[in-house]
Amino acid sequence: MDFKTQIKNDKLPRHLAIIMDGNGRWAKQQGLLRVVGHESGTKSVREVVEACAEIGIKHLTLYAFSTENWKRPKLEVQTLMKLLVKSLKKEIATLQDNNIKLAAIGNLQDLPKKAHTELLEVIEKTKSNGQMTLTLALSYGSREEIVSVVKQLTDKVKNNIISVESIDESIINKHLYTQNLPDVDLLIRTSGEHRISNFLLWQIAYAELYFTNILWPDFTKNDLYEALINYQNRERRFGKTSEQIS
Template sequence: MSTIKDLNDGKLPNHIAIIMDGNGRWAKQQGRQRVFGHENGVKAVKQTVENCAKIGLDYLTLYAFSTENWKRPKIEVDTLMKLLVSSLKKELDTLNKNNIKLNAIGNIASLPKKAYKELNEVISKTSENSGMTLTLALSYGAREEIKSAVYEISVKVKNNIISPETIDETIINTHLYTHDLPDVDLLIRTSGEHRISNFLLWQIAYAELYFIDVFWPDFSEHHLVEAIINYQNRERRFGKTSEQLN
């Protein structure tokens, strides 16, 4: 079984993003309610964050709650928000101990007041940390993010702040939620599904995609390491040929 010691330190991804999928189906397998799956999913988050910090990863982004997730049953949404608040309170010391800086992307203002307040407090209390940046995608949707960026750029063009001729990838990047983050190198999705689900569509343009048939609560250090080893064995060409790279 692969461990962190098996990784090539010289070929680590700079930014890993994870679609944490399968909590509900995992709970169903146990004969329990979906809430039970989310509670155990929090444990997998803690373990994965600590393992990524131990590996020396610079950026980790977790798809915690999408804009579409608001459509789920109220009891499930309420539970997810309560878990968010309790987890943030509980893990503040762990974040600081591991020198992890917390960040958040998405329509954060749409979160319940208590969750919004706790999130911002933890972001503030970890802002001086200089190790890994942990980003939570909350009330996040990539299409909404891109639409918002287009709107902001359009307003600036209308007000002669930006010239249409100067609009390039850099201009677009500066108007995305992720303007302070590098592009994703490795995208992992658990549960066996092979979809992106409206997550970081712009930022994963050249990411390596890794789909694993394991529900999120069962995602372990071994699975994380296997995903990174798989990434390290791939050739990233960015449009060039193998001969050009060599």
């Protein structure tokens, strides 16, 4: 079925976030090493990024590596970091051709030097692109992000830069890693898991959640379009009643 033709351009999410889950299980099902699953997952990344830029989504955030992922086997972590460097070098042409700006959130200083350097170089080279912003969440954890905000605001109150009374949602937003991004409208998670896994907890307060059993390396443009159609058929009330919305 051609889902793309059913998408309403005036009802696209401003900010789409994806938890790309299932690389390891995909590899296991094929009788392959987990790292092969991660390599295969990069194809889905390219396909989804290109599809989002093509249909007009302005902000796409991908959960690429969490703070908890550092606990994985050393070889897998090393391979993931090497794959990050390889992918950044390989995909810069795709980013430029599609007018996509790359950004990143998380404790980026924790990345290996080579990965960190390559990341910053691609961010710099694509900073003037304006079709879409692709944000990679790397060494990212939402609880850690919120703790960081609390520390920043506490320090500012302590030094009389701001008052306690002035702290509201907008002030908090300005201190988040995602300060330059709108709230998430749609969060997709692949692989059949029904968890948020410490991803953008503040930013998804009113996001629509979409879970699919498809493992990430098998996730295609058509699967993305199907998720978008599902999203567009939902009623988003933001605390109001259906009558108020209509």
